[in-house]
Amino acid sequence: MTPARSVHVFDDSDALSRAAADEIEREAIAATAARLQFMFVLSGGSTPGRLFEHLAAHRRDRIPWRDTQIFWADERFVPPDHLDSNFAMAEAKLLTHVPIPPSHIHRIPTESTSPTTSALEYETTLHGCFPDADSPAFDVVLLGLGDDGHTASLFPGQGSDGDKWVESVIGPPYRPPRERITLTLRALNGAETVIFLVTGKEKHRALRAMLDDPDGHSDVPATHIRPRGKTLWLVDREAFDGS
Ligand code: 6PG
DSSP: OEEEEEEESSHHHHHHHHHHHHHHHHHHHHHHHSSSSSEEEEEESSSSHHHHHHHHHSSSSSSSSGGEEEEEEESSSOOOTTTOOOHHHHHHHHHHGGGGGGGGGGOOOOOOOSSHHHHHHHHHHHHHTTOOOOOOOOOOOEEOTTTTBBBBOTTTTTOOOOSSSSSEEETTSSOOOOOEEEEEEEHTTSSEEEEEESGGGGGGGHHHHTOOTTTTOOOOOOGGOOOOOOOEEEEEEEHHHOO
């Protein structure tokens, strides 16, 4: 059965961020009621910045942050205070503004000697958080979409199969930094809910390819995202209409 997928179009990124925050709030409350914790994966890139600011400003007291565990879908192999660091952006816009215990923030380590070592270290971290599991049971995974159809740091033409939950990749020259660590399809698809956040007319072609290929026949990585529960596409009008 094709998992539940729905597309929601918003006039601007503020409206999109509010809707995303509503969904995250609902899922966080349900997860902590059922399992006393909310396993939340943040996406990288620039798109989620507005959402992070909204969560920090308007959901500080509505989401059970003390029971939330934070992970990343991918990271660039740069220091955690680097301008290109996905962690640095989330820390500045969200994590320093909400009461998440530091031990609940599972940053992808990038101080190690190589991206491969970082990937192995993060895989160990995830297995520690999800012992004896075939894949990490994240409650919500945020993902972005590149204009080439990549998501996390899974790029077209780069396989992501096997049992690994984390892998190191060399991204394409057109999307630096090239050395990256990324969750694999197995790890991403173990999630209950995936929320794609897509804004800007430069994403129109990739988004169209996504929506026209629900069964993932192409080599566009984002078409192979199929979580256990539902996939929400939260997109702005520019990305949806291309105008
Ligand atoms: C990354 C991201 C990547 C991102 C898309 C969209 O580390 O680059 O994880 O998958 O989500 O490239 O990026 P923008 O939001 O900057 O358009």
